[in-house]
Amino acid sequence: MKQVSLFLITLNALFISCSTPSRDSAFIDNLMSRMTLEEKIGQLNLPSGGDIQTGTVFGAELDSLILEGKIGGFFNVKGVDEISRLQHLAVERGPHGIPLLVGADVIHGYETIFPIPLALSCSWDTTAIERMAQISAMEATADGINWNFSPMVDICRDPRWGRIAEGSGEDPYLGSMMAVAYVKGYQGEDLSADSTLLACVKHFALYGAAEGGRDYRPVDMSDVTMYNYYLPPFKAAVEAGCASLMTSFNLINGTHATADGKLINGLLRTGWHFNGLVVSDYNSFPDIAAMGTSKIEDAATLALEAGTDMDMVSGLYLKNLKNAVDKGLISEKIIDKACRRVLEAKQRLGLFDNPYQYCNPDRAKTGIFNTENRQAAREIAAETFVLLKNDNHVLPLRKTDKIAVIGPLADAANNMVGCWSMHAQTDKHNSLLEALKGAVGADGRILYARGCNIYDDETMQLNATGLRCIPFEHDTRQLEQEALYIAAKADVIVAAMGESSDMSGESASRADISIPAPQRRLLEKLKETGKPIVLLLFTGRPLVLDWESRNLDAILNVWFGGSEAADAISDVIFGTKIPQGKLTTSLPLHQGQIPIHYNRLPSSRPDPQAGVFNRYQSNYIDVDNEPLYPFGFGLSYTTFAYGKPTLSSTVLQENGCIDATVNVTNTGDYDGYEIVQLYIRDPVAQIARPIKELKDFARVFIRKGETATVHFSITDDKLKYYDANLKYDYEPGEFIVMIGSDSRNVQELSFRAE
CATH class of the missing domain: 3.20.20.300 (Glycoside hydrolase, family 3, N-terminal domain)
Known part of the structure; x- marks a missing residue:
């Protein structure tokens, strides 16, 4: 019933x-x-x-x-x-x-x-x-x-x-x-x-x-x-x-x-x-x-x-x-x-x-965490890594090299996914160490040592539930000795360091956004070995990397790449895929520069050139104004050469369009994507306008040795802004258009809008 x-x-x-x-x-x-x-x-x-x-x-x-x-x-x-x-x-x-x-x-x-x-x-x-x-x-x-x-x-x-x-x-x-x-x-x-x-x-x-x-x-x-x-x-x-x-x-x-x-x-x-x-x-x-x-x-x-x-x-x-x-x-x-x-x-x-x-x-x-979805995650993760430095073409690595994998994030599968991943099944994820061993096969020579803790302070390594993401090891001297021992035997050092997954996300603000002290100390000791060092940087935010940029051979920012991050990282560092990501935040040279962003307003006394100090200009007395790595920056295993950009007209009629064109040639040894960026500046307006603003971009695949012609359409909508009365419009006059590989490296042209 x-x-x-x-x-x-x-x-x-x-x-x-x-x-x-x-x-x-x-x-x-x-x-x-x-x-x-x-x-x-x-x-x-x-x-x-x-x-x-x-x-x-x-x-x-x-x-x-x-x-x-x-x-x-x-x-x-x-x-x-x-x-x-x-x-x-x-x-x-x-x-x-x-x-x-x-x-x-x-x-x-x-x-x-x-x-x-x-x-x-x-x-x-x-x-x-x-x-x-x-x-x-x-x-x-x-x-x-x-x-x-x-x-x-x-x-x-x-x-x-x-x-x-x-x-x-x-x-x-x-x-x-x-x-x-x-x-x-x-x-x-x-x-x-x-x-x-x-x-x-x-x-x-x-x-x-x-x-x-x-x-x-x-x-x-x-x-x-x-x-x-x-x-x-x-x-x-x-x-x-x-x-x-x-x-x-x-x-x-x-x-x-x-x-x-x-x-x-x-x-x-x-x-x-x-x-x-x-x-x-x-x-x-x-x-x-x-x-x-x-x-x-x-x-x-x-x-x-x-x-x-x-x-x-x-x-x-x-x-x-x-x-x-x-x-x-x-x-x-x-x-x-x-x-x-x-x-x-x-x-x-x-x-x-x-x-x-x-x-x-x-x-x-059948529809959750299946093979097809995981493959998509692996492919997309590889697109997000940003190569910040690669001196002497250290990357990609050879699978025949003897590689020392060192760092507290090297064998931490539960840290690959980053914050806000409460539904993740981290016991099913590879760690970086596991992925690298799988990539080189049985004949590969992968050595491993943890090397250090994330932080010196044990209480700093707690996640939102009070559980420790990465176990804290008290015998730090032994950790360091193990790392230096395998580093001495290796051809190249891969340092897996940065933030643990719960150092970013909600209620995870940091006053000091440099790499934590024990990891820096270990990097300094590894530097003394004279071996080339590749830093695989795990992070949920831009970090201050001044020392790392000056002292390490290569830096690949891998962020927190998700459940398939380890295999995606392996794909990139061994050259199966090449880095193609570019920064969407400025990486500061020093914490004192924060807040920092590329689309800043002009100062009354112009910013001096990098490395130049002029009294009574808008500068610091101790560091440059410019970020260490600018918005839009990212290297590749290949190289791209930009031709001189052109405009179809130097006058933009009301409701009209100007075609901005630039030829980009892949001058390196790999096929790859280049992200071509277009910025615009309005030098004279009702209210001060930024020194440049991103207004378009094109992600273009170019085979090695080939040239792509990239077109951008400049319309009056790209010139509009909210003025002091919150009216959305623009004023006729001269505009500067900039095209390049990032917000710092651009070529300028000008046109007049009617």
Whole structure:
């Protein structure tokens, strides 16, 4: 009898869900007309169902919220079986049979982990980014997830901030291109398909400019800087059709971003015509009070009035909104608008047509961490590595060499994936040591020693859960002796050093962004051996590498390359593939230069040339102004020669176009990609404009000995900016166009815009 009743309940729920086409707004009208105020408020509640941080709910408590209609979705629950159970509970026994949103932080892969987003941006390959996002969506949806809290599109000029690892660097144009690629990859052409999910663009807004590079800190910024540099990736994502946005933790000019009506209801909804879902960041409602802009009991009202639809974790909507309506402090119509947007998100996913389309266990068995996905991750990882130095062509290595592999990251498979990879199965990943041994085969001569700890201080090597990523060894003298012993026997030293995976990401800001002391000391000792040294730099941020750049023979920045990173690194250092990544952040010469970025405004007294000090000019007395490695920089095993660029005209007519052309020749011994970059400067404008701004780029494959002709179209849209009145336009006059291999090495031309 119980089974029959459950079957009838299921049929009834499905009939209600399917009786009206999911795209019909009348369906939402009808559904909301039958919902109580408490049930509408319930749709705005998004608890965490896992144990990643405090504030989560568990088991019976989550079930109870579903049955009482006090939940619109949940996140941090892994596994299609448990997610399916909860979805069935909501549809078959919850009020009105409303299905649930199921969220997750799939930042750079689900179980097949791709490089961290900062690394991905260094590929400058939007096609690869979109492919990565598609695979991530396919795997996550196969395991029951339909909402992804990605991409993070924050522009960051301060590498002390740990979350720089999650974004695409310092440039608004490149960041915008990457944002669009993520959204297209996650959401596809049809959000109701079972292999696509809702993208959630974050953090809205300006979190990458947090004071001192520290999480949860304020931002004080002019509108001109905001609109020209920090907001463009968000706007590009909105125009690409992103389904949801997440607010940020920070104050913006004294107002908390989650309760900033000017930002959300004003700019986002009215200015950009965004009609999707806005969710808070994790437990950020109490921060509104903590940062001094409201009392705790008023935080929910402020956030809802500003346009934040869903409350992630805090439960303050559940606790306070009905009372606020009863007291006349807020209109039920505002709750209705937020509830509608939550329901419309579910409608876009097709959940009212088929609540269980993401609950197919057969997909989970074959669609996650499979051979095809892993191969894609390996290929994409190889595109992200940036060769910073390669004196005397030390790289690529010969497999016949006797190679000393030294460093705390050489045999640490669980550190290859980097931050925000909680779904990774690291026991199935190769370490670098394993991959190199596999590449050289049984006859290869790979020697190994750990050599040192990551840090001198044992307590510094703890991850977010309090577990040690890399075991701390107390006998450091023995570690060093082992390393020096095998180094003396080797032809070449490969040093696997840098940051451990939890030294970047959320709540992982660093005041000192150099390579930690024990690793530097070991490198100094290895330098004394006279053997060539290749530094494989693992990192989630730009590091200060002044000593390393002056003293080591080769530096290959491999970031955190994902589950297939080890084999991808092996492919590159042995020359099966060649380095092709270029920096999307400036690498500082010294920490005192931070914040640092290439698209800076001109000074009243021009910056002197590198290596030159002139009193009463804009310089430091102790270091150069220029970064060690500039934005856009990256070497290859091959070389490229640029011809003289040309313009099809020296006058750009209104609504016209100039064709900028340059010939690029592969003058080396390998076929390879070159990333050709175009920058523009407006020397005289209503407000000061940067000394250069990236406005286009082309990733071009050129065979050795061949020449490619690269074309760029310069239109007036590439000249526009937000002026002091936030008008988006340009003024006629002279413009300088620069074409080259990076932001420092360019050739200049000029034209006049009418």
